[in-house]
Amino acid sequence: MVKILVTNDDGIHSKGIKAAVEALQGLGDVYVVAPMFQRSASGRAMTIHRPLRAKRVKMEGTKAAYALDGMPVDCVIFAMARFGKFDLAISGINLGENMSTEITVSGTASAAIEAATQEIPSIAISLEVSREKHKLGEGDEIEFSAAKYFLKKVATAVLENGLPKGVDMLNVNVPCDANEKTEIAFTRLAKRMYKPSIEERIDPKGNPYYWIVGTQCPKEELEPGTDMYAVKVERKVSVTPINIDMTAKVDLDELRRALKL
Template sequence: MKILISNDDGIMAPGIRVLKEYLEKEHDVYVVAPDVERSATGHAITIRNPLWAKKISFGNNFFGFAVNGTPADCVKLGLQAIYKDIDFDIVISGINKGANLGTDILYSGTVSAALEGALSGKPSIAVSCIDFNQPNFEDAAKIILDILKKLDPKEIPEFTTLNINVPNIPYDEIKGLKITRQSKRRYNDYFEERKDPYGNSYYWMLGKVIEDDDENYSDYYCARDGFVSITPITVFLTNTDFTIPLKNILGVR
């Protein structure tokens, strides 16, 4: 397969280097990724500044293009400009350092890069290692290779991304794959006020994770239980369950 990969941790991050190393054993892999870390940028795109793409090599080996933009920019540019003559089979974003579970997907540059692939008409996958401090990138890459052996990207519906989270346990101890739903995992945010040397206030955002959605097949619950969580997500956010009640409330046909 021909695979475009990107991320939000930046082109120098170990996760994307491991992903490319494993994927290119069996596939043709092309990289377009941010020049620096762009975590938690969501689906932002650059519209008021030019984008630059710089070739990056490690040693004498060409690795990919570094772009001074967001993860979504990178996928757009990769599909529509840099590699516009290549008919990619799939877009894969990652391997992210840290989980993308529950409401993380709204903020995640990793997930947004994959969703940009879906918006552009390409099947896509976002892959993350749950542990931020000691991410198991190689095991996550093995999981993606296993999935690609079973999954024909054409079977992924239009405008859909598979959001994959790999638990922090050895590959041989992973219990298997679980098809999950996005959980209500979220954050109780607060801001810590501090003072600079001139007496001006500045703020650090802090928070605690709220995990109160322990029903079977919620993403974090299955991953915590030792399974790889695979959640099919879409770019469309309509709450269809509320359309009829809302019509009745507002007296709309």
């Protein structure tokens, strides 16, 4: 029987992970291991300085489900140690889009990347949200029907056909106004999604504290063919192939000559 792992970075209580489980029904045995708490923007962080705690939870549509007090990457490692090799790993459905080279910051994408390093075909899937407050919530007001439709469509294709050589995972982003007739665009990563900065505030005792904040790159700066252009301008579902070998495709002898080393 096909074994499918589902994880996320929004936490075990997110409606997005429950939507993912629902979308995958009939494709195989579904196992869930997800963080106990919100872990957005955790990247490939791993818990190595303290023990991990795991709690088995009831989740309809799964063979087994665990909440882990660690990071998304920890969840993948725990799942493989507990249940063995999987045929497919799904990370999501995330609340808020994960696009551009900044996917390396995303706990959602990083969990899929971790699974890919274990030679498991992987899909990270995120749903654009129309209001900023929804990105760190549990998704109570979010409609997941389109994201579920595209997750099942892509997951079925990967299970039936596998990923092409040189592709380790797929990063999928679904516009908030998508429906079953929305087109799919195969894209490359945009350079940046946000322009980050630091906002200084003052606490009641007069001491400064700081928030990392960011403004999204304006639409006029987006390049055609990128994931951000597809979602933000064309209103299409973006599917971006990811290779975890980040070695630059250059002639190494030419590099040596250029650096004079």
